[in-house]
Amino acid sequence: MRGYLNEQIxxxxxxxxxxxxxxxxxxxxxxxxxxxxxxxxxxxxDAEDLTSETFLxxxxxxxxxxxxxxxxxxxxxxxxxxxxxxxxKRGKMIVDSLDESENEIxxxxxxxxxxxxxxxxxxxxxxxxxxxxxxxxxYREIIILHYLNDLSxxxxxxxxxxxxxxxxxxxxxxxxALKGKLKPHT
Amino acid sequence: MxxxxxxxxxxxxxxxxxxxWQASCKELLLSQVASQGMGTSRPGAFAGIVVYTRTVxxxxxxxxxxxxxxxxxxMALTALTLLFGGSVATLGARHSLPGDTLYSVKKTSENxxxxxxxxxxxxxxxxxxxxxxxEELDAISKQPxxxxxxxxxxxxxxxxxxxxxxxxxxxxxDIKGSQDPQRVAQVANTVSQKAVRVxxxxxxxxxxxxxxVKQDTAPKVKEALAQANTTTTKALAVVIEKxxxxxxxxxxxxxxxxxxxxxxxxxxxxxxxxxxxAETKGVDTDQVAKATKDSKQAxxxxxxxxKSLEKNDLSLALTSLDESYELVVDAQESADAIKVTIPDxxxxxxxxxxxxxxxxxxxxxxxxPPEKQDDSEKSTTPPAPPASPEVKK
Numbered sequence: 001m002r003g004y005l006n007e008q009i010x011x012x013x014x015x016x017x018x019x020x021x022x023x024x025x026x027x028x029x030x031x032x033x034x035x036x037x038x039x040x041x042x043x044x045x046d047a048e049d050l051t052s053e054t055f056l057x058x059x060x061x062x063x064x065x066x067x068x069x070x071x072x073x074x075x076x077x078x079x080x081x082x083x084x085x086x087x088x089k090r091g092k093m094i095v096d097s098l099d100e101s102e103n104e105i106x107x108x109x110x111x112x113x114x115x116x117x118x119x120x121x122x123x124x125x126x127x128x129x130x131x132x133x134x135x136x137x138x139y140r141e142i143i144i145l146h147y148l149n150d151l152s153x154x155x156x157x158x159x160x161x162x163x164x165x166x167x168x169x170x171x172x173x174x175x176x177a178l179k180g181k182l183k184p185h186t
Numbered sequence: 187m188x189x190x191x192x193x194x195x196x197x198x199x200x201x202x203x204x205x206x207w208q209a210s211c212k213e214l215l216l217s218q219v220a221s222q223g224m225g226t227s228r229p230g231a232f233a234g235i236v237v238y239t240r241t242v243x244x245x246x247x248x249x250x251x252x253x254x255x256x257x258x259x260x261m262a263l264t265a266l267t268l269l270f271g272g273s274v275a276t277l278g279a280r281h282s283l284p285g286d287t288l289y290s291v292k293k294t295s296e297n298x299x300x301x302x303x304x305x306x307x308x309x310x311x312x313x314x315x316x317x318x319x320x321e322e323l324d325a326i327s328k329q330p331x332x333x334x335x336x337x338x339x340x341x342x343x344x345x346x347x348x349x350x351x352x353x354x355x356x357x358x359x360d361i362k363g364s365q366d367p368q369r370v371a372q373v374a375n376t377v378s379q380k381a382v383r384v385x386x387x388x389x390x391x392x393x394x395x396x397x398x399v400k401q402d403t404a405p406k407v408k409e410a411l412a413q414a415n416t417t418t419t420k421a422l423a424v425v426i427e428k429x430x431x432x433x434x435x436x437x438x439x440x441x442x443x444x445x446x447x448x449x450x451x452x453x454x455x456x457x458x459x460x461x462x463x464a465e466t467k468g469v470d471t472d473q474v475a476k477a478t479k480d481s482k483q484a485x486x487x488x489x490x491x492x493k494s495l496e497k498n499d500l501s502l503a504l505t506s507l508d509e510s511y512e513l514v515v516d517a518q519e520s521a522d523a524i525k526v527t528i529p530d531x532x533x534x535x536x537x538x539x540x541x542x543x544x545x546x547x548x549x550x551x552x553x554x555p556p557e558k559q560d561d562s563e564k565s566t567t568p569p570a571p572p573a574s575p576e577v578k579k
Contacts, residue, residue: 019219026212034203038318045290052211052294058299059219121197126408129201147195151240178191 007071013064019029023058025071030055032149033079040083041130041142050086054079064076076145131181139174146171210291218298230529274394283322283329284339305361309373313380314356315415317491319347320387327394337402342385342396344406347388350412351381358424372430377442378421384414412515418445419508442503446491449484449507452514459521464529477520484513 013021038105039045057078061068068074132140138160141167145151155172157164282288284405296315303311326336354377393398393406422441422546426434429560460477463469489508496501 022219023212023216026215030208031202035198038201039198044204045284045293048207048211048290048295049293051203052215053297053301055211055215056218056298059215060301067385072481089352093208121200125197125200126195129198130192131299132195132198133199147192148198165526168267174189177197179188182191182194 003030011062011068011071014059022062025058026055029072029075035148036076036141036144037079037083038136039129039140039148041086050079053150054082057082070158072151072155076159080141087102098155128182134181135174135177138170139177142171142179143174144166198397204288207294211288211294213323215296215401218302223267281323284342297475298337303440306364306366306369306373309357309361310376312350313377314359316347316354316384317380318389319343319350320384322386323347323391328392333402336395337399340399340403341406343354344388344403346409347384351384351413351417354381355420358421362395362424362427367428371425374421374424374428375438376428376525378418378425379437381414381418381421382441382445385418408515412511413472415508415511419504422504423468423501426504438500439495442491442495442500442507445507446488446495446503446507447486447512449514452518453481453484453488456514456521458518459524459528462522466528469524473520473523476561477517477524480513484510484517487513 007025009027010021013026014145030051034047034051037050037054041047041050053074058071058175061074061078065074070084076166079148132143135143140162142156145156146153151159153167156167158172162170202208246390280292282292296510297320300308300311300315323340326339326343329336331339358374358377361373364370388410395403418441422438425438429435429438456477460474460481463474487506491503491506491510494500494506
């Protein structure tokens, strides 16, 4: 994706009926949305289901909305709502750790790492993922958006509908809380 | 410290979806939006087959050789696709089960179908999906896998059943005020019929599970059965509201009648356990008192439901039946707790069959079968008690 203008052109084309223009948008956002959703739900299969739902709803939104100023914020907002719906339907919050075998697949794809490096990386990932999953959702999603999906504070502010200053404070508190969770392991 | 944490956090950027899912999802999504974009929605089985075929084919061809070797399921799928073409592979996706590579593709396709369905189709579609989950549940229950794995899969499927039933009920609420009351009544009727079958199927599958799996999954199954009851009641209420009690179709009346009968059977089972408990020493008397109280109250509610049904007051019949549900469930729970303390009722059955099974066996072994009674007699006459508490010996 090459910036705002290109995104707006794709949105325009989708609205005009060129559905294939949705493909570059999907390619650009799918991994980020999946990661965002994955760290909020109990299993990888739930993350897959909810990611696909997010994209379908995004497409419907594009078709129906008059104008879209910030597609990134729209997609993350839809993903957040899809996750809220998921828990509402399930009736309660489920915070389980991910099945480790599924995590292995992610790392196994990395051909540039030695077996030892993969093991170290895996244990580090498991540790930080567990700590992140134990955080309050408001802290967790801001940390994911900023450090994992590389959104600026201003961009996050649009997603969570808070001021950039409030986001900065929450990010600071989130990192502090994460430190507390990780401390016993360091 | 912060820098170290940030470095640790960055390792999570390696979290990515499975490449085959990513490709399948994209293909599926584009197929669906294309059909919508052209204004030619293709809901239903045919669309599903088209989508699956395209998805599976494209998904398979996008594997690199290395990835295919690394994933046996992918290798098998590719081989099938190359040998027999899309139709066989499609069949594979359609019949995939939780834990299979293609299962998420199947779920994704289902999500798409629901999302693009018209409001009045959504509830019916959700009920079809519930049926699919029940078929999967049946298949999983027969799989030769460890109890732990089976319990996990069963629990996940049953949770899905609960969530989908709940969703179907919500969709029904969404269309209640629609302009076409006849269509709403038709949808509600379908939902109620299917929700009743869900209860039957869940109870049946529960019986086939081993004792540990049954114990592990009991809370989720209980939740699903309660949700099936809620959805049935909600759907029946909509049908009655749209038609009026006097014009409600016969099958609605039959539906309520069947559910009353089933509830009475359950109460009868509880009463049998209570009767045996009264003649046995060392039984928790508090539980016996609770079971007796709940079963009595449930019987009263069921009587009201029956009388209302006779007077053709379907709304009141439904309300009374609904009020009896929790009482019957509570009475059954107390009866189960009592049963555990009575060796005669627990030692003979390795699968920990329910009270009903045990009680039925008692009747078969020690007492002659009762003469056939008509329905009114059945509801008021308590079942013949077993000859003695030592019936199993």
